[in-house]
Amino acid sequence: MIVRIFLFALLFGIDFYAFQAVRLALESQPPVLKTVAFALFWGITAVTVGFVLSYGYFLRNQTTSKSAIRLLRGILMIAWLSKFIIVVFLFLDDGRRLALSLWGALSSDPDGFPERSRTMASVAVTMGFVPFVTLVYGILRNRHRYTVFREKITLKNLPPALNGLKIVQISDIHSGSFTDGEPLRKGIQLINRENPDLVFFTGDLVNSVADEIVPYLDIFGQIRARYGVFSVFGNHDYGDYVRWPSAEMKRENLRRLAEYHRQMGWQLLRNENRIVDIRGEKVAVIGVENYSASPRFQKYGDLAKAAAGTASAALRLLLSHDPSHWEAEVVPCFKNIAVTFSGHTHGMQFGIEIPGWFRWSPAKWMYKQWAGLYQSGQQFLYVNRGFGYLGYHGRVGILPEITVIELYSDLSD
Known part of the structure; x- marks a missing residue:
């Protein structure tokens, strides 16, 4: 109870302080605009208080959508963050006022306590409003705004029969974040519209x-490919972020997840491969369990085991969830793997991207290969930006991705 009272006092204190900037910034605006703005400001406060009071009930109620609760919680946290930004700027202005007042008191010409700067108040409100609008827009508009990214890869010694082989890749579905299945159908339609030869899913089906x-089994089970849909596990799929009552329950959870892959018609590869006959040529589709170069994640992958028996294949393609695996093991040790398909980074779901011109995300500070196509010698890596979302229920700048890759022969040889 004491913690809850303290939380309410903190929230109200921040709101009341931030409201002073809003009130001053809108002082000269029409009454209707001020009324709407003030109602919205305090309405968010009322919803936040109600949410905090009811949070325990929502978690205990089995009929409540946990994803919807997380979505509402995310929006309220964004609103609180925006108000906090306003408070920071207002605090700086009040610091200026205090310094001037003290200087005046020590001088022979005291002017009293200066008034707050309307300009600073306007800056504070703007700096708080911009991220609020941007992040909420990312939730309401961008989280299901599926974008098709196309790449053509030229491979040395690719058999002519495989020229134009079309592969669709999706990754990081994170189904536990979804609140509605209908928007997902648009993404599935985009995939099937490509009429791909192969579809690869590179991990993190769940949170x-x-x-x-x-x-969502029936929705993702509608994905079709001429020669099959292949999948691997990602770091979130193993249940490592849950406190299980027993090791057996954790194993049973993973067994069920593997069964769900089968029910959707996906061929799950767990340190194994499939030799697929495509137009008379053998194509090895290799899948490893999660393998990361970072000590923060478990290493379940065994690429040597997964690639065993693929030496006679005309083309070797690898599904590996974490892109750091590529430079850590694939490039130095498995030169015969032509293309590796990864995901994992989500592009941090935040950044700036102008296709063909500019691409930036905080993900670049964590991963050397974080989105798009990379090459080392005759080997390629493609990092998918993710189909779903995790944590922040939206995307800003880095949109959910469906990758279409076409392979072509190197005609120069």
């Missing part, structure tokens, strides 16, 4: 537990 995918 934590296998049953998160159950409401």
Whole structure:
């Protein structure tokens, strides 16, 4: 109870302080605009208080959508963050006022306590309003704004029969974050419209537990490819971020998840491969369990085991969730793997991207290869930006991705 009272006092204190900037910034605006702005400001406060009071009930109520609760919580946190930004700027202005007042008191010409700067108040409100609008827009507009990224890769010694082989890749579905299945159907339609030869899913079907995918099995089960849909696990699929009552329950969760892959018609590759006959040529589709160069993630992958028996294949393609695996093991040790398909980074779901011109995201500070196509010698890596979302229920600048890759022969040889 004491913690809750302190939380309410903190929230109200921040709101009341931030409101002073809003009130001053809108002082000369029409009454209607001020009324709407003030109602919105305090309305968010009322919803936040109600949410905090009811949070425990929502978690206990089995009929409540946990994804919807996380979505509402995210929007309220964005609103609180925006108000906090306003408070920071207002605090700086009040610091200026205090310094001037003290200087005046020590001088022979005291002017009293200066008034707040309307300009500074306007700056404070603007600096708080811009991220609020941007992040909320990313939730309401961008989280299901599926974008098709196309790449053509030229491979040395690719058999002519495989020229134009079309592969669609998706990654990081994170089904536990979804609140509605209908928007997902648009993404599936975009995939099937490509009429791909192969479809690859490169991990993180769920956030934590296998049953998160159950409401969407029929939707993702509609994905079609001429020669099959292949998949691997990602770091979130193993249940490592859940406190399980027993090791057996954790194993059972992973077993169920593997079964859900099968029910959707996906061929799950767990340190194994499939030799697919495509137009008379053998194509090895290799899948490893999660393998990361970072000590923060478990290493379940065994590429030597996964690639065993693929030496006679005309083309070797690898599905590996974490892109750091490529430079750590694939490039130095497995030169015969032509293209590696990864995901994992989401492009941090935040950044600036102008296709063909400019691309930036905080993800670049964590991963050397964080989105798009990379090359080392005759080997290629493609990092998918992700189909879903995690944590922040939206995307700003880095949109959910469906990758279409076409392979071509190097005609120069």
